[in-house]
Amino acid sequence: MNKLREKLAKFMYGRYGSDKLNMFLLVILLVCAGINLFLRNGYFSMLLSSWELLLIILIYYRMFSRNIQKRYAENQKYLNLENKVKRFFGKRKYIQEQRKDFHIYTCPQCKQKIRIPKGKGKISVRCPKCGAEFVKNS
Structure with missing residues (x-):
């Protein structure tokens, strides 16, 4: 078991690994897979399957990439967008709470x-x- 762990650590050395953007893409992948399980339409199911395949390829590409600066910049763009969305909905929630008084x-x-x-x-x-x-x- 330790030998396998060492080989994996050696393989991942100098590679980007996982980040918040990869986790978000993984959640999107799981949602697509869940929809695909309950959908019986052939064309739409095939379309979702192709999206799932593209997401898997993108996740692995980002994870095993050696271009750390570019992957870091992508993640920072995602985090900025996520913060804007959180602030937008946070403001709306705050305004609704204030409307009571x-x-x-x-x-x-x-x-x-x-x-x-x-x-x-x-x-x-x-x-x-x-x-x-x-x-x-x-």
């Missing part, structure tokens, strides 16, 4: 979002960014 209005001049506590009646709101004043119900 606050009204959220947009400044008519600078489009800055301003939150006003609920239940204060008709109030004059001053934008902290541009200083514009407007009247809203709270």
